[in-house]
Structure formats: structure tokens, C-alpha cells
Amino acid sequence: MSAVPSSPAAPVDDGRPKPVPGAARDRRLKLAALRLALLVALLAIWQVASLGAPPFVLPSPMRVWEAWTALVASPTFWKDLGVTFERIVTGFALAAVFGVAIGLILGASKTLGEFFEPVLTLITTVSSAIWAIFALIWFGLSNWTTIFVVFMTAMPLILTTVWQGTRTVNADFVELARTFRMSQAQVLAKIYLPTILPLFFSSARLAFGFGARVSLVAETLGASSGVGVRLKQAADLLQTDQVFAWTLTLVALMLALEALVLKPLEARLFRWKKQAEAS
Amino acid sequence: MSVVKVQSVSKWFPRRDGESLHVLQNIDLDVPEKAIVAIVGASGCGKSTLLNIIAGLVKPDRGCVFLNGVKASDFEDWRSLTYMFQEDRLLPWRTAAQNVAFGLEAAGVARPERRERVAETLALVGLSGFADAYPHELSGGMRSRVALARSLVTRPSILLMDEPFSKLDPSIRTQMHDEVLRIKELMGMTIVFVTHDVEEAVVLADKVVVLNPRPGRVRETQEIRLPYPRDPLSPDVAEQARLLRRSL
Numbered sequence: 338m339s340a341v342p343s344s345p346a347a348p349v350d351d352g353r354p355k356p357v358p359g360a361a362r363d364r365r366l367k368l369a370a371l372r373l374a375l376l377v378a379l380l381a382i383w384q385v386a387s388l389g390a391p392p393f394v395l396p397s398p399m400r401v402w403e404a405w406t407a408l409v410a411s412p413t414f415w416k417d418l419g420v421t422f423e424r425i426v427t428g429f430a431l432a433a434v435f436g437v438a439i440g441l442i443l444g445a446s447k448t449l450g451e452f453f454e455p456v457l458t459l460i461t462t463v464s465s466a467i468w469a470i471f472a473l474i475w476f477g478l479s480n481w482t483t484i485f486v487v488f489m490t491a492m493p494l495i496l497t498t499v500w501q502g503t504r505t506v507n508a509d510f511v512e513l514a515r516t517f518r519m520s521q522a523q524v525l526a527k528i529y530l531p532t533i534l535p536l537f538f539s540s541a542r543l544a545f546g547f548g549a550r551v552s553l554v555a556e557t558l559g560a561s562s563g564v565g566v567r568l569k570q571a572a573d574l575l576q577t578d579q580v581f582a583w584t585l586t587l588v589a590l591m592l593a594l595e596a597l598v599l600k601p602l603e604a605r606l607f608r609w610k611k612q613a614e615a616s
Numbered sequence: 617m618s619v620v621k622v623q624s625v626s627k628w629f630p631r632r633d634g635e636s637l638h639v640l641q642n643i644d645l646d647v648p649e650k651a652i653v654a655i656v657g658a659s660g661c662g663k664s665t666l667l668n669i670i671a672g673l674v675k676p677d678r679g680c681v682f683l684n685g686v687k688a689s690d691f692e693d694w695r696s697l698t699y700m701f702q703e704d705r706l707l708p709w710r711t712a713a714q715n716v717a718f719g720l721e722a723a724g725v726a727r728p729e730r731r732e733r734v735a736e737t738l739a740l741v742g743l744s745g746f747a748d749a750y751p752h753e754l755s756g757g758m759r760s761r762v763a764l765a766r767s768l769v770t771r772p773s774i775l776l777m778d779e780p781f782s783k784l785d786p787s788i789r790t791q792m793h794d795e796v797l798r799i800k801e802l803m804g805m806t807i808v809f810v811t812h813d814v815e816e817a818v819v820l821a822d823k824v825v826v827l828n829p830r831p832g833r834v835r836e837t838q839e840i841r842l843p844y845p846r847d848p849l850s851p852d853v854a855e856q857a858r859l860l861r862r863s864l
Binding site: 509510512513514515516517518519520523527528531534608609610 | 673698701705707719723
């Protein structure tokens with residue numbers, strides 16, 4: 338390989354074997370077929386199992402489908418879904434902001450890090466259910482009860498990852514920034530942040546999932562609207578098909594979020610290392 | 617006037633066992649304007665430390681450094697001094713152009729001007745077509761060119777180089793030497809070049825300073841009066857290198 342480009346527009350030949358375009362498509366088709374087969378198999382097992390059980394224990398797929406279409410058509414469906422989603426997103430966003438900021442500060446200062454480490458252990462060992470009870474005492478039946486529980490669940494996860502991530506920052510890059518006389522804030526923004534971003538992303542995904550799950554628990558305890566409340570009502574009235582319908586809604590929502598928001602965002606943010614990982 | 621003046625600088629590093637390691641002893645160095653001065657020495661002779669002291673990254677324990685006649689502690693125009701490292705230190709998440717722009721971001725240059733100067737500098741090192749390539753897509757020689765462009769984009773008057781080409785293939789290293797000499801002629805900066813390779817020093821420098829290790833001290837200073845461009849394989853270069861190697 339020559340250091341001098343023979344022509345400026347020449348494509349970069351890095352010497353790696355290039356994938357055959359057709360092969361990737363075949364693989365994707367095969368994967369789609371496998372997924373479809375799995376779905377059919379699960380539905381079949383569900384159908385057979387439901388034949389031997391009363392509907393309040395295990396409703397049939399058809400019954401759940403009917404319950405779901407009725408649910409979507411009901412006037413409060415979108416409102417409940419929206420309210421729950423809003424609480425999760427608010428709690429998560431606060432957790433991300435505080436988690437990243439505190440994680441960076443603790444990572445940048447060894448003394449602060451050692452000082453606060455036990456507090457972090459304390460927060461992570463307290464169960465989300467206990468946070469929900471505290472939240473109920475402190476905030477009563479309000480949005481903030483759920484938001485607080487999501488926050489307390491997601492924040493330590495993000496904070497810990499960011500903090501650990503600051504230790505993987507390349508000292509050579511920091512020295513480079515120093516030769517350009519960059520300020521501490523610039524070093525954090527231009528060296529630390531990009532280094533921890535991949536780690537932040539994977540922990541944020543985990544934190545969002547945990548947050549979404551505990552939000553329902555929090556809502557059953559300390560809210561008067563939202564998916565958690567509807568789930569509890571349905572369970573109290575033995576409307577098992579309603580419980581299933583809500584569950585499927587949430588699963589679908591999380592899958593859509595993954596496919597439509599997270600995956601494309603990740604592909605865009607980490608374009609720079611895509612090939613490096615593949616080799 | 618000398619652009620870089622090092623005056624009886626000494627440096628000790630603390631060691632784990634409580635003793636201190638004498639890294640540099642009474643170093644005097646004079647770099648005239650638009651000169652290329654090479655500092656040669658075996659590993660462990662403190663050449664990188666000396667460069668770090670000139671760059672203001674490390675404080676000397678004794679002696680002082682003058683940059684453009686100003687004492688380093690009072691020097692403010694640090695943007696006119698850049699540093700090229702042994703590793704290219706390209707940020708993997710930035711494209712070639714963004715890596716070059718890194719030097720200007722600290723200086724707070726506005727975006728349109730930044731874009732213009734980055735394009736200009738990439739063209740200067742012959743990488744115009746590779747502005748949007750990520751470091752992992754570039755060969756070692758091209759990465760070295762990007763790193764060089766990053767050190768040039770602020771239009772420095774002093775360029776410090778710490779064995780920047782030691783990891784390249786010999787043929788590409790020769791190309792980089794030609795590039796450095798061509799660009800230096802064009803931009804007229806002063807260069808302090810650290811290397812352990814005597815031939816490299818003879819090919820590039822007006823003046824070669826030989827350091828001896830433990831503690832690092834100046835053993836010899838040699839003017840190189842051969843005309844540029846210097847062929848690394850020519851007998852004159854070989855003879856100069858032989859003379860210098862004797863004092864290593």
C-alpha cells in the first residue's frame with residue numbers, strides 16, 4: 338500500500354475481503370424465515386395449551402386478539418399508553434443527564450470517586466420496589482412517583498458505566514488535547530464523551546428496559562392512570578385476556594423502539610467503528 | 617534570534633523506591649529561526665522529556681526555556697507551537713478532516729474558516745480525496761499525513777516532532793521526510809525533531825544534537841552542511857551518520 342494516493346478519488350483499498358452482496362440477502366431471508374417459524378410454533382403451543390385451561394388462567398390467542406382490538410379502540414388506551422411512556426421517558430432522560438454528568442465528574446476526580454463510591458453501592462442494592470414505596474410516601478399519587486422509581490433504577494446503571502468508561506479514555510488523546518491547550522471542558526466533550534458513548538449506549542438501552550419494567554410496578558402502587566393501573570385492574574377482575582393484550586402492546590412497543598429508533602441511531606453514531614469490529 | 621532556547625535545564629523524576637531518577641542534566645539547546653534541529657540519542661536519554669519541557673507539558677526542575685525570546689512561563693502564544701507524536705493519535709471516531717480540524721477547535725476558529733483551512737491543509741499533505749475517510753480506512757503513511765496536517769493546520773511557527781515516522785516502512789518514511797522538507801520550505805517554521813535514527817537526523821537537520829543517557833546530557837552538537845535534498849543512500853550522508861554514531 339502506498340502512502341501517496343495515485344488519484345484523489347481512488348477508493349480506499351484496505352486489503353480486506355469484500356462481502357458478496359447476494360450472500361448477505363440470502364442470510365437475511367433465511368433469518369426471517371426462521372423467525373416466522375418460531376412465531377408460528379409459539380402460537381401453536383399457546384393455542385393447544387389454552388384448550389386445556391379455563392380462559393382466566395390462559396386465554397386462547399384468538400381471545401387475546403379480540404381483547405386487544407377492543408382495547409385499542411377504547412377511549413383511554415392511547416391516553417394510558419401515553420402517560421406511562423411519558424413517565425418512563427422523563428425518568429430515563431433525567432437518569433441519562435445526571436448519570437452522565439455525575440459519572441464524568443467522578444471519573445475525572447479520583448478523590449470524589451473514592452468518596453462517593455459507597456453511596457452508589459447503597460443506591461444499587463436498594464430494590465426498585467422499595468424505591469416505589471418511598472416514592473409513594475414522598476410524592477403520593479402523582480407522575481413523580483413513577484418517574485422517581487424509573488430514575489432511581491436507571492441512573493446508577495448509567496452512572497456506573499460512564500464512570501467505568503472514563504477509565505478507558507486513552508491518556509495519549511488527553512495529552513494531545515493538552516498540547517493544543519484545550520480547556521478541561523473541551524477535553525471532556527471532545528475526548529471523554531466520544532470514548533464513553535458506545536458504553537453509554539449499551540447501558541442506556543439496558544437502563545431504559547429496566548426503567549420501563551419497574552415503571553409498571555410503580556404505577557400499580559402509586560398512580561391513578563397508566564398501563565400499570567390498567568394491568569392491576571384487569572388482574573383484580575380476572576380479565577386475563579386484558580392482561581395479555583397489554584403485555585403484547587408493551588412488547589410490540591419495545592420492539593418498535595429498538596428497530597425504529599435505537600438500531601438506526603446506533604448505526605449512525607458508531608459508523609466509524611463498524612468495519613473495525615467486523616474484521 | 618533563537619526561536620527555542622533551552623538554558624541549563626535539569627530534570628529529575630521521582631521513582632517508586634523514593635529515590636529520584638536524573639533524566640536531564642544541564643541541557644543547553646539553541647534553535648535558530650527556520651532551522652531544523654534534530655535531537656538524537658538512545659532510548660532512555662530523555663529526548664522525549666526534553667521535547668515535553670519545550671512544549672510546556674513538563675516543568676523543568678532547574679533552568680528555563682525561552683520561546684521566541686519569551687520565558688516559557690510567560691509565553692502565551694501556545695497556538696504557534698504544535699506537537700507531533702510517535703503514534704499518530706488520530707481520534708478513531710473522527711474522519712480525516714475532523715481530525716485535522718481538532719487543532720483549530722481549541723483555538724476557537726469559526727466553522728466556515730475552519731472548513732477552508734482544513735481543506736487547504738489536507739491538500740498540502742496530498743490527502744484531498746480522503747477528507748471523509750475514518751482512520752481505520754487509511755494506511756499507515758496516510759494516517760501519518762493526517763497527523764502532520766493536524767499539526768500544521770494552526771500554522772505554527774514551531775513544530776516539535778517526537779519520532780513521528782519511526783513506525784513507518786522505510787520507503788514511506790523517506791516520502792514523509794521529503795514532505796516535511798517541502799512544507800517547511802513553504803511555511804517556514806522552525807522544527808525540533810527527536811529521533812533515535814542517525815540517518816533520519818542527517819537527512820533532515822541543519823544541526824544535530826547528540827544526547828547521552830543516564831542522565832541525559834549533550835554529548836555533541838554537529839552542523840550538517842550538506843545541500844538539500846539529501847539522498848539517504850549517498851556517501852556524504854553515510855559519512856556524517858558514521859561520525860555521529862561514534863558519539864552515541
